[in-house]
Amino acid sequence: MRIFMLGWEFPPYISGGLGTACYGLTKAMNQLGLEVTFVLPKSLDDCHASHVKLVGPSMPTDEHDAARFEELENITFRTIDSALSNPYATLEMCDRKIEELIYTQKLSHTKSSFGGSMNVSKRKASIDYGHNLISEVHNYAASALEIAKREDFDIIHAHDWMTFPAAVAVAAFSKKPLVVHVHSTEFDRSGEHVNQQIYDIERMGMQVANKVIAVSYLTKNIIMRRYSIANSKVAVVYNGVETNPQSNSTPQSTGIKKDEKIVLFLGRITMQKGPEYFLQAAKKVLEVAPNTKFVMAGSGDMMHKIIEMSAALGIGDKVLFTGFLRGKDVERVYKMADLYVMPSVSEPFGIAPLEALNHDVPVLISKQSGVSEVLTHVLKVDFWDIESMANKIIAVLRYQPLQMTLRKHGNFEARKLKWIDAARKCAKLYDKTLMQEAKMQPEIA
Amino acid sequence: MATVCFYFQLHQPFRLRDYSVFEKRSDYFDEKKNRDICRKVANKCYLPTNRTILKLIDKHRGKFKVSYSITGTLLEQLERYCPEVISTFHALANTGCVEFIGETYYHSLSFLYSREEFKEQVKKHSDIIEHLFGQRPTTFRNTELIYTNELCQKVEQMGCFDCVITEGADRILQGRSPNFLYRAPKCERVKLLLKNYSLSDDIAFRFSNRGWQEYPLMSSKFAQWINNINGNGNIVNLFMDYETFGEHQWADTGIFEFLSDLPDKILQNPDNNFLTPSEAVKTYEPVDVIDVPDVISWADTERDLSAWIGNEMQSSALQGVYKLEKTIKQKTNAHLINDWRKLQTSDHFYYMCTKFFQDGDVHKYFNPYESPYDSYINFMNVLSDLKNRCKQNSGYEEK
Numbered sequence: 001m002r003i004f005m006l007g008w009e010f011p012p013y014i015s016g017g018l019g020t021a022c023y024g025l026t027k028a029m030n031q032l033g034l035e036v037t038f039v040l041p042k043s044l045d046d047c048h049a050s051h052v053k054l055v056g057p058s059m060p061t062d063e064h065d066a067a068r069f070e071e072l073e074n075i076t077f078r079t080i081d082s083a084l085s086n087p088y089a090t091l092e093m094c095d096r097k098i099e100e101l102i103y104t105q106k107l108s109h110t111k112s113s114f115g116g117s118m119n120v121s122k123r124k125a126s127i128d129y130g131h132n133l134i135s136e137v138h139n140y141a142a143s144a145l146e147i148a149k150r151e152d153f154d155i156i157h158a159h160d161w162m163t164f165p166a167a168v169a170v171a172a173f174s175k176k177p178l179v180v181h182v183h184s185t186e187f188d189r190s191g192e193h194v195n196q197q198i199y200d201i202e203r204m205g206m207q208v209a210n211k212v213i214a215v216s217y218l219t220k221n222i223i224m225r226r227y228s229i230a231n232s233k234v235a236v237v238y239n240g241v242e243t244n245p246q247s248n249s250t251p252q253s254t255g256i257k258k259d260e261k262i263v264l265f266l267g268r269i270t271m272q273k274g275p276e277y278f279l280q281a282a283k284k285v286l287e288v289a290p291n292t293k294f295v296m297a298g299s300g301d302m303m304h305k306i307i308e309m310s311a312a313l314g315i316g317d318k319v320l321f322t323g324f325l326r327g328k329d330v331e332r333v334y335k336m337a338d339l340y341v342m343p344s345v346s347e348p349f350g351i352a353p354l355e356a357l358n359h360d361v362p363v364l365i366s367k368q369s370g371v372s373e374v375l376t377h378v379l380k381v382d383f384w385d386i387e388s389m390a391n392k393i394i395a396v397l398r399y400q401p402l403q404m405t406l407r408k409h410g411n412f413e414a415r416k417l418k419w420i421d422a423a424r425k426c427a428k429l430y431d432k433t434l435m436q437e438a439k440m441q442p443e444i445a
Numbered sequence: 446m447a448t449v450c451f452y453f454q455l456h457q458p459f460r461l462r463d464y465s466v467f468e469k470r471s472d473y474f475d476e477k478k479n480r481d482i483c484r485k486v487a488n489k490c491y492l493p494t495n496r497t498i499l500k501l502i503d504k505h506r507g508k509f510k511v512s513y514s515i516t517g518t519l520l521e522q523l524e525r526y527c528p529e530v531i532s533t534f535h536a537l538a539n540t541g542c543v544e545f546i547g548e549t550y551y552h553s554l555s556f557l558y559s560r561e562e563f564k565e566q567v568k569k570h571s572d573i574i575e576h577l578f579g580q581r582p583t584t585f586r587n588t589e590l591i592y593t594n595e596l597c598q599k600v601e602q603m604g605c606f607d608c609v610i611t612e613g614a615d616r617i618l619q620g621r622s623p624n625f626l627y628r629a630p631k632c633e634r635v636k637l638l639l640k641n642y643s644l645s646d647d648i649a650f651r652f653s654n655r656g657w658q659e660y661p662l663m664s665s666k667f668a669q670w671i672n673n674i675n676g677n678g679n680i681v682n683l684f685m686d687y688e689t690f691g692e693h694q695w696a697d698t699g700i701f702e703f704l705s706d707l708p709d710k711i712l713q714n715p716d717n718n719f720l721t722p723s724e725a726v727k728t729y730e731p732v733d734v735i736d737v738p739d740v741i742s743w744a745d746t747e748r749d750l751s752a753w754i755g756n757e758m759q760s761s762a763l764q765g766v767y768k769l770e771k772t773i774k775q776k777t778n779a780h781l782i783n784d785w786r787k788l789q790t791s792d793h794f795y796y797m798c799t800k801f802f803q804d805g806d807v808h809k810y811f812n813p814y815e816s817p818y819d820s821y822i823n824f825m826n827v828l829s830d831l832k833n834r835c836k837q838n839s840g841y842e843e844k
Contacts, residue, residue, distance in 0.1 A: 284467070288466055288467070376816065377799070377818075378818075379816075379818055379819075379822075380815070380816070387465055387467060388465065390466075390467070391465040391466050391467065391822065391826070392822060394466050395466070395821075395822040395825065395826070398825075399758075399761070399821070399822075399825055400757075400761075401756075401757035401758045401760070401761040401821075402758055402818065402821055402822065402825075404757050405756050405757050405758050405799060405817075405818070405821075406818060409799055
């Protein structure tokens with residue numbers, strides 16, 4: 001089976017769950033012996049991102065050539081020269097890139113690449129950015145079609161809307177069946193203020209596709225309700241988690257005292273992730289457990305608002321902002337944390353809690369997340385229920401046996417969610433789709 | 446001779462209300478939920494089954510007999526929410542064919558944590574049974590049939606019981622039949638009745654299981670199985686939750702018809718009869734010693750304590766409760782001591798069980814919590830408030 005896979009992110013160039021998911025899935029497909037050609041836009045800043053060793057493989061230096069990661073023998077990578085590599089069209093990405101650059105102290109070399117976008121008003125920047133992104137999506141589609149013309153494959157698998165125009169074009173040209181994989185929808189990213197253009201692309205992709213993969217039943221319901229896709233066409237394939245090899249890194253000096261407990265928020269600081277609920281819960285926790293620090297690891301379009309909000313709540317000294325973390329720093333922050341909280345307003349899946357469990361950190365998640373469908377040994381709250389969230393945070397900080405039991409069972413449960421199972425489900429879905437296609441062919445001919 | 450000995454278990458806990466760490470009030474129990482569940486079970490099970498039993502006793506003129514073990518926490522709730530159930534038990538008590546069995550008032554695990562508290566709760570339970578039904582229990586069963594040699598010895602020392610009931614677990618019988626009386630090592634007077642779990646579970650669990658090869662279970666077939674005991678046993682102990690009738694097995698499974706018809710079919714064989722536990726120990730002698738050095742129970746397939754003390758949360762919650770005993774008892778404040786005792790009910794710890802959590806099963810029955818973690822957090826918040834009240838001089842006074 002040869003799969004023509006269209007993606008937008010791949011480690012080390014990731015902004016969140018999408019790249020991690022693509023890596024996990026293709027690695028498992030590689031183990032199953034599936035042949036995958038993975039088409040990826042070339043990253044804007046690969047020369048700066050080489051410090052990141054999140055998952056090991058590094059991209060080839062020769063940009064336009066096919067790349068083969070050593071551990072992924074059946075996966076061929078093709079990259080397209082693309083000016084922008086980020087899927088989520090908001091100012092936060094600019095912020096994040098700048099932060100990353102600060103982190104690597106390379107800002108002086110690269111200032112020009114950003115054209116001073118930090119100074120542009122948010123609204124304007126976001127429009128420009130979005131506009132650019134849409135045109136990038138179309139560039140990607142044109143190039144992907146060129147690549148497809150030279151490739152031989154049985155089925156097309158496309159990840160999220162940025163690749164859908166490409167996928168639809170390749171499907172029309174090749175007459176091969178198309179599977180689109182929905183890791184998040186415009187409603188998850190933007191609430192009710194959807195970008196109509198993006199929504200239209202998503203809907204068109206799902207309608208044209210032979211099958212739609214949703215990362216949870218939560219997402220499947222959105223796909224059925226908001227995009228009018230038939231129940232029978234949507235399959236749920238849960239994500240997995242990479243099991244974490246124990247690392248020996250020890251926490252470095254952080255300004256956090258030993259007797260202080262640490263509650264961790266790790267993710268983009270954006271509406272979808274519910275950072276303001278986290279802060280409001282923090283305020284309540286501190287009334288009862290003042291010896292607690294709240295670490296917000298990540299960046300995003302709400303970062304400034306959240307910093308201001310923590311000051312306004314009078315808990316500015318208790319909330320630490322680390323900016324966007326990668327690799328060793330992520331491991332370090334997990335090592336220090338007593339509890340990981342994901343208060344997402346809308347989370348199609350949520351790989352981060354699995355990673356926290358994998359790092360032996362107990363987890364509290366919102367019920368409005370896909371991952372809560374598969375996890376039982378975690379604490380769950382409605383994202384808006386601040387009191388319940390604070391109540392549960394305090395209990396974890398207070399009661400060692402609760403922490404121990406959550407950690408023990410949660411870690412075990414997370415390890416059972418394997419990418420290989422997700423890959424097997426995809427493979428089955430390919431077979432089924434190809435069989436249905438084969439049945440259809442004679443009638444068409 | 447084959448004697449049939451029925452014993453029915455009735456219990457409801459005082460379930461806690463949602464109690465967050467920010468709570469200011471010191472009332473812990475969910476009045477509405479407890480009332481609703483109590484009334485629901487009364488209507489589906491307690492009332493119709495009591496009526497059925499009453500009719501059967503009447504019909505068989507003293508030949509049909511049963512025994513009940515009703516916890517103090519349920520009796521309190523019945524008095525408050527469904528006094529008509531208490532009235533029907535009065536009527537049953539007056540027939541002379543019904544025995545009431547002693548246990549810990551609060552359906553607690555106190556035997557494992559405090560012998561002093563255990564004794565007090567058993568006495569309190571015997572008192573309320575005598576007060577309500579005019580008979581003082583002489584048969585004892587511990588919470589969830591939790592049992593060891595030591596329990597039997599302790600009960601014998603208490604002087605008021607001559608029979609103890611427990612599970613006929615394979616590992617204590619070691620090939621012997623549960624259909625005889627036994628005794629515990631170092632016990633002279635107290636005799637043991639062991640649950641025939643196979644025949645009991647045929648009614649309690651398998652009755653409506655269409656996948657079971659004996660389905661449908663008719664009373665004549667079951668009576669035949671009882672007849673088969675004749676010659677290789679004295680007594681068949683059928684012990685089960687009373688909720689079997691109408692709640693675990695719904696009325697439309699035919700369980701009430703089965704029950705109504707069973708005594709007739711069993712008594713058709715003149716060698717069969719019905720006895721209560723205290724009559725059984727007067728009729729038969731123990732045939733052997735049953736040695737139970739390690740604790741057993743009637744729960745799950747393991748028949749051990751892991752449903753209540755299987756994880757760190759359960760152990761810490763239980764230890765937390767019993768650590769308060771000395772302080773609470775010094776306070777001599779009735780509210781404080783009642784609240785503390787209601788927290789000892791084993792259900793609170795059962796809700797914290799992570800053992801079968803993923804399978805979803807019997808542990809979910811009337812479980813008010815979404816997860817064992819939520820139940821632990823709620824319980825610990827209540828316990829923490831109780832501790833604070835202990836620290837105050839006067840404790841909690843009625844407003």
